Amino acid sequence: MDRLIIYGSFNCPYCYLASARLDQVAPEVAANIQWRAVVHDSVPAAGLPVEGERADQLDHEVADVARRGGADFVIHRPERYPDTTVAVATYATADGAEADRIRRALFRAYWVDGLDIGDPAVVRELAGRVSLYSTRMRMWHQEWLSLPRPAVPLLVGADGVPHSALRRLEELARPVLPRAS
Numbered sequence: 001m002d003r004l005i006i007y008g009s010f011n012c013p014y015c016y017l018a019s020a021r022l023d024q025v026a027p028e029v030a031a032n033i034q035w036r037a038v039v040h041d042s043v044p045a046a047g048l049p050v051e052g053e054r055a056d057q058l059d060h061e062v063a064d065v066a067r068r069g070g071a072d073f074v075i076h077r078p079e080r081y082p083d084t085t086v087a088v089a090t091y092a093t094a095d096g097a098e099a100d101r102i103r104r105a106l107f108r109a110y111w112v113d114g115l116d117i118g119d120p121a122v123v124r125e126l127a128g129r130v131s132l133y134s135t136r137m138r139m140w141h142q143e144w145l146s147l148p149r150p151a152v153p154l155l156v157g158a159d160g161v162p163h164s165a166l167r168r169l170e171e172l173a174r175p176v177l178p179r180a181s
Helices: 013-022 052-069 085-092 096-111 120-127 135-145 165-172
Strands: 004-008 033-037 154-156 162-164
Touching: 004 013, 004 135, 004 165, 013 033, 013 052, 013 096, 013 165, 033 085, 033 096, 033 135, 085 096, 085 120, 085 135, 096 120, 154 165, 162 165
Parallel strands: 004 033
Antiparallel strands: 004 154, 154 162
């Protein structure tokens, strides 16, 4: 299997589902998939309250993701919409199993536990360290922006063609998602 890249954002519910599906593909398939976190929305450093139109949109997206994820997939609408720069920068400094652990921890903290992953103290607690900037993060962001339609979650094959990450991972995933309790 050729190398695949998934671009995703920690404050996107569809990316959380894509992350869970990535964890369900066979290990030999997962070894050929790299998750690249990007900051896909410009959000003030303090984040934004989830209210009004943003609350309505997230309610709709969370309900859709919950339906797609199945009965054992847990997701809740957060109270704040964070600036994910610190989370992405910290994630981008990790590799291999450590990167997978941090990716899972950040998604779970935000979408299940309701923690503010824009807060460096929260990121430090989850990752064991915090980074405010990463050259790798900047490179990933530039690559993502150079795609014909940069969206998240997005899977890019070895041929450079972007695909729906959710659809492709659904094809590769095992039939049952783990319980995110």
